Amino acid sequence: MTDYLDNVSSEWFDQRLSTTMVVVIAAFVLLIARLLFLQVIEGRELRRLSEINSIRLKTVAAPRGLIFDSHDRLMADNRPSYDVSIIVKDAGSLLETISKLSRYAGIDESELLDRLEKAKGTRAYKPVLLKSDVSRDELAAIEVNRWDLPGIVVNVSPRRDYIYTPSSAHILGYMGEIGVKELKNKRFSDCKTGDYIGKYGIERSREHWLRGKRGGQQVEVKATGQVARVLNTVDAVPGHNIILSIDLSLQQKAEQLLGEKAGAAVAVDPSTGRILAMVSTPSYDQNSFISGMSHKEWNALVSDPMHPLENKAIQAEYPPASTYKIIAAAAGLEEGVIDENSSFFCPGFLKFGNRTYRCWKKWGHGEVNIVKALSESCDVYFYKVGQELGVDRLAWYARAFGLGSPTGVDLDHEAGGLIPTAQWKKKRVGVSWQKGETLSIVIGQGFNLATPLQMAMVVAAVGNGGTRYQPTIVKTIRTADGKTVYESVPKIVGKLPISKKNLSIVRNGLFKAVNDRHGTAWRSRLDGVAMCGKTGTAQVVGRREDDEDGERIKDHAWFLAYAPEDNPSIAVAVFVEHGEHGSTTAAPIAAEMIRFHLSGGQPGKAPSHNVRHLETVQGD
């Protein structure tokens, strides 16, 4: 065959190929020279370095961001934790070292051997954690006998410390070791096995801000393992500090008021939506999550019927009961079903179909108008409003007040509650809506469900004149050296669909509920400041069937309030599980929270009038 090349000759190619070969050889000579330099000229020194494997990397944990209340009171701090590890290769006789460690420090030997067993698969040159967070005494014993404990290393790392735990435990949350699933997540790409991350509350929802950036040091160590010199350092970057809108004193006051009872209390600033207090009882010890909890302790927490791990203020959904009448009243007035002057006669019951619907007041309220219906919480009046409105129109208003969907507060796991409609029931239950059910709905029973935070936002909007704010709990985020990187601004999410005039009628009803001697919350009124509020008593299903079980069958108590009447600076929702009556258990707590807040944290006087007026009202 002939030569394929027509443009160029093979000599031309050969010449270019030779040049290429020369370049390649030159490059490879460079490689060989370098290899020669490393292995022959520097070989001895590098061999020495490799034998004592003297250059090591030490990681430096980043301190987690601190959490403060709105008055800059530290709530979540970091403290040093001393972790004891062993480097198997350096340990000499492994079992002997372990038994000596156990003897010196008084740590259970089987516990140490367990840890060692678990880490068997890992390489012999990596430190194996034997015991984290040893006590001062144990640490001292180890340090004194260091010479006799080859391969034992003690590392200091920052640990979370919740100063006021169990106070505010549901807001701050807790931390736990990172799981396998999370490690695969891109969000945790800078984490390693054994790292602690936020698992609940602010710790979880603001994990990204709170977690700092790990630093490290390149060090040269002596044969004994001590650092001879630091070659290079990358500083750890501490996490961001978070300032909450919570007022710690109010928070603690509310916790103390709820005491042993299961329940929730939420206080917000009606003009901004900032949460001033968010309490859920009973609480739990956050620090026990960090120092390691036994299975028994954990199971006890999880199976506790009072659900201590749940933040009832946002996660628990309850029937709003009579507090829902605020919405029913607004809907009735706006839709023209009733007006300021409409009045009905309440004989203590309403016959509807073949059933009798009772008012809570057996002997009836007599002639009732809308203001009286709210202040004395007349069921019969609202039955009539509900009949006229129908379930779907009512549901529209409930949604416009923010019920039926999460408020969007900056905490995870928020529940949305439930506002039933005819269509919803058909779809979910499979049965058509019964007219009579509307009568349960209109007084906040039946399928209705709302969280305490949602109800607090309802009363806050009523209190501030009809503006709905997004509730927020994080006020400011700052870098460790104090530079503000985030500042929450009040965010309006809607307006109540109610005219000024009608809103003032509703507000008047809430005013009278507290400040009229026939009002359901008269006993909880405050001296010198006009508090407005609405009581609620949520029927617990199955009440009649198992009467013998004392605590479980009592009704739930609600109280919503704001104060002062004009331009309120605080709105509160209090919920007490099985508290029986809103007026007797929930209202006093809310009243005291408001008084405490308005007085700037002054200790309360003896609630004298509460005692004087025991006679009239018995719940609602």
Added chain:
Amino acid sequence: MFDRRLLQCFDWGLLVLTLAIGTSGLVALYSAVSAGAVEPDLTLFRKQLIWYACSFIIMIFCFLFDYKQFERFANAIYIASLGALTAVLFFGKYVGGSRRWLQLGPFSLQPSEMTKVAIIIVLARYYAKLINTEGLTLRDLMVPVFLTALPFALIVRQPDLGTAMVIALIAGAITFFVKIERRAFVWLVTTFAMLVPSVWFFLRGYQKQRILTFFNPDRDPLGAGYHIIQSKIAIGSGMLTGKGFLKGTQNALSFLPEQHTDFIFSVLCEEWGFVGGMTVIVLFLLIIALGLSIAGRCRDPFGTILSVGVTAMIAWQVFINIGMVMGLLPVVGVTLPFVSYGGSSILTMMIGIGLLMNVSMRRFKFE
């Protein structure tokens, strides 16, 4: 049909060299995976063996028919590789913050590796028609620049800076081999010199940081900087004759990052010393020399440029990888051909060898 001369011209030397280097790679890989463990986990080693077996079959397939077929289907091959690179961006699996792998049943492939061969074939086809003693003009260069820029951009998106750079270097080597006109050359150099600072201007802070670290590992003392120190200690501590098979301590301490992929040469040098390292380098040099001589004996521009391209691919990767582990070059994710662990890398290199053999055994057509 079958021409006996095909068998007579079969390049046994290239096969022996390839097998020799492959074997030394497997020995080093065995050391790397059994590092420091009491019972070595040989999963990776077995996987590598399977990859070698598969790649060997594909290599044979690559020289069964005339390489002219590659010239015919060059565009199809190129477009297919672009398709695979696009697919990776959407369906690739995330590993350590980048998307480089396509999952195909139990195996995962790195389309960016295969793209190296595709770009060699498509450029060889293009230049084969234009080649002349005057050199390429600026106008001639527009198409190849575009052909290279497309896969380059797709690979940078993954992101895989190392592979993208190797593709650009291979394309550059082929182009320089074909010869560029003096005027075009001056133009190229000046535009490049102006382009680099302006690109720098548009980069964001963290991207600048990444690039600075890329060129100067000391900026990242806990990452690349530390790895280079440990790698140098590993290589140096091997001294003249090495510490012996499975006796490497740097490796055992898992001080070396990616000891079975990018840093495998350090493992090899620690255990086999200067003798071992030198042997491997010389073996590579012989393969490269053989590749260039195959290019020389071929009297067809396509075959010649194809051989030069494959040889350039091997040469660049050897130079960058070994230069990197010895601290001569920045830390880039470039594998050592035939030695590093990785199916896609092995497959690509064996395809390359198959192409060289193809060109080599059909040289009789010009005699």
